[in-house]
Amino acid sequence: MNISILTLFPEMFTGVFGQSILNSAAEKGIVSFDVVNFRDYSKDKHQRVDDYPYGGGGGMVLTPQPMFDAVEDLKHRTSGEPRVVLLCPQGEVYTQQKAEEFAREEQLILLCGHYEGYDERIRQELVTDEVSIGDYVLTGGEIGAMAIADSVTRLLPGALGNETSAVTDSHSTGLLEHPHYTRPSEFRGMAVPDILLSGHHKNIETWRRREALRRTLERRPDMLENIQLDDEERSFLQNLKNEKESS
Structure with missing residues (x-):
């Protein structure tokens, strides 16, 4: 699987993808991560990716051009049709069942917004899924993207040392997991x-x-x-x- 993340803050992902299960899975070739700064796709001479909303109001809105060009570029790198996931507080609440669904895909593209929101045309034309990791608002989609990448990667065959671990976790069975004990007795x-x-x-x-x-x-x-x-x-x-x- 390939997981691509479009963000304005790629440095946030360095520690997350370089440690533990995610790093191990990448080293085994089970998953690959592409963290892309979509500011690099801006055609504005100052590389701006946001602007004031039509009709007035507070905050700035992400413009469509950089995001469209970035997603289209990533799509050209693969033969299949990827799932394009918008991290958004208005989206469907993320669940273990959604993680299992995503884990069956060959490519995920996760869109991390900032500022007041996205130009609606991004939502209408690019996105296959809108996901929220909870009923609260963060400063951007990066933390949500990390959560999705982690929860999906651990479900991929070979990612965990014990293949039964993922299927018996809390929520995977529809129940919370039973208590665990180890030595000493x-x-x-x-x-x-x-x-x-x-x-x-x-x-x-x-x-x-x-x-x-x-x-x-x-x-x-x-x-x-x-x-x-x-x-x-x-x-x-x-x-x-x-x-x-x-x-």
């Missing part, structure tokens, strides 16, 4: 649950599934609305709810 009077030391894999999987249900009920009950449960799991959740109400 007792620390400051706190012991690892006996079931995890039993070596009985089926019972351990049952425990993990129930703990994932418990944690999701406690922290994100809204997620349970879309989960398919068997009769035993529904009974387990109902007992948890009854205990909570009686306590």
Whole structure:
């Protein structure tokens, strides 16, 4: 996969892409990153990429020409049709399911805005997806682009040392992840649950599934609305709810 990022601040990505899983995946040839300063595509003699909005109002708006030329140049470098993702507070809230969708693509182009916003023609003609990483406003799209690049890269085959890690993470299964424990088996009077030391894999999987249900009920009950449960799991959740109400 290739992930291209259009930004006015390419230096922000140096540390992120040069460390940990992202760097390892790039070294293995699993993913490549292109960080492009779209100011380089400006035809303005001062390399301006923004201007005052028609109709008045505060702030500056990114002009269409540099972004159009940059995206078209990146498209010419590949044979397929890339997903062009606009980082925008008006976009669809980013989820693990969206990350999994993006991870099936060969190329992503992430557009990082600044200032008051984008010329609407960028949104209308260039973009395939509009994404927000949360209901808050940042100074630009760079942090959102980093989050997308990280969440997508770790899903690519070979990126993680343990191929089961990504598919069992919180949100990947539709539930929050179960608790984890490691050595020592007792620390400051706190012991690892006996079931995890039993070596009985089926019972351990049952425990993990129930703990994932418990944690999701406690922290994100809204997620349970879309989960398919068997009769035993529904009974387990109902007992948890009854205990909570009686306590």
